[in-house]
Amino acid sequence: MGKIDPTSPVPKYFQLRGILLDLIEDAELPVDAPIPSERELCQRFGLSRMTVRQAVDHLVTEGRLYRVPGKGTFVARPKIEMPLRLVSFTEDMRARGLEPGARDLDHRTTNANVTLARVFDIPVGTGVHVIERLRTADGEPMAVERSQIPATVAPDLLDIPLGDVSLYDVLEKRFGVVFDAGEQTIEAGLADSADARLLDLPRGSAVLLLQRRSFMNGKCVELAVSTYRADRYQLRGALEIPRRGRPAPRQ
Numbered sequence: 001m002g003k004i005d006p007t008s009p010v011p012k013y014f015q016l017r018g019i020l021l022d023l024i025e026d027a028e029l030p031v032d033a034p035i036p037s038e039r040e041l042c043q044r045f046g047l048s049r050m051t052v053r054q055a056v057d058h059l060v061t062e063g064r065l066y067r068v069p070g071k072g073t074f075v076a077r078p079k080i081e082m083p084l085r086l087v088s089f090t091e092d093m094r095a096r097g098l099e100p101g102a103r104d105l106d107h108r109t110t111n112a113n114v115t116l117a118r119v120f121d122i123p124v125g126t127g128v129h130v131i132e133r134l135r136t137a138d139g140e141p142m143a144v145e146r147s148q149i150p151a152t153v154a155p156d157l158l159d160i161p162l163g164d165v166s167l168y169d170v171l172e173k174r175f176g177v178v179f180d181a182g183e184q185t186i187e188a189g190l191a192d193s194a195d196a197r198l199l200d201l202p203r204g205s206a207v208l209l210l211q212r213r214s215f216m217n218g219k220c221v222e223l224a225v226s227t228y229r230a231d232r233y234q235l236r237g238a239l240e241i242p243r244r245g246r247p248a249p250r251q
């Protein structure tokens with residue numbers, strides 16, 4: 001096990017954070033295992049209570065540990081990496097060995113307003129299906145997804161039960177929709193009371209707000225606005241090396 005180096009310029013709480021993270025990553029402290037008490041950590045590493053608390057608080061904020069009042073502090077489950085690919089929720093969960101689920105919250109057909117008409121390149125007032133679903137993984141709520149699809153693309157989509165099925169699968173098999181491009185924005189947000197209740201989170205918890213546009217033959221066919229749990233998801237992307245041009249000559 002690592003040691004605190006009193007001569008290091010790295011703050012002691014941050015060194016302890018690293019030691020605890022190593023224990024978690026090496027599975028010496030598995031998921032849901034209690035970490036040693038503050039008193040034990042103070043004794044083992046020769047640190048003050050304040051320093052130990054600072055390290056533990058840091059890991060709680062990072063989502064690596066969670067506290068249960070009156071019981072202690074435990075190792076949290078690792079977060080799921082959000083795919084930056086045009087995959088369906090179902091495919092993504094299955095690839096991780098989790099059972100995908102979808103609870104139909106609401107579905108209706110509305111008339112395209114100016115924004116939707118522009119996004120889908122359809123006349124204002126044309127029918128657009130709106131499908132709201134709670135997505136689950138092994139029964140645990142993960143996201144609220146609101147998909148909008150022009151009715152002309154999938155006319156009787158709403159006659160099909162959309163609970164616990166893959167929307168992309170239905171679109172492909174019933175309506176011949178195969179997406180060939182997509183784009184997505186992801187931003188930080190706070191869960192409003194409706195989403196917080198559905199996602200089983202305290203109101204105002206951090207969430208990730210996604211907007212996806214999926215295309216077929218150059219036309220947008222799905223606009224999805226979703227709220228994902230920030231305590232269960234993280235983002236990872238490859239970093240491209242920028243092409244470095246020659247430095248501009250000095251004036």
Ligand code: GLP
Nearest residue numbers: 088089090166167168169212224
């Ligand atoms: C992802 C996307 C949604 C899309 C959904 C389809 O979660 N963020 O925009 O609607 O996949 O998933 P499925 O085919 O499992 O219903």
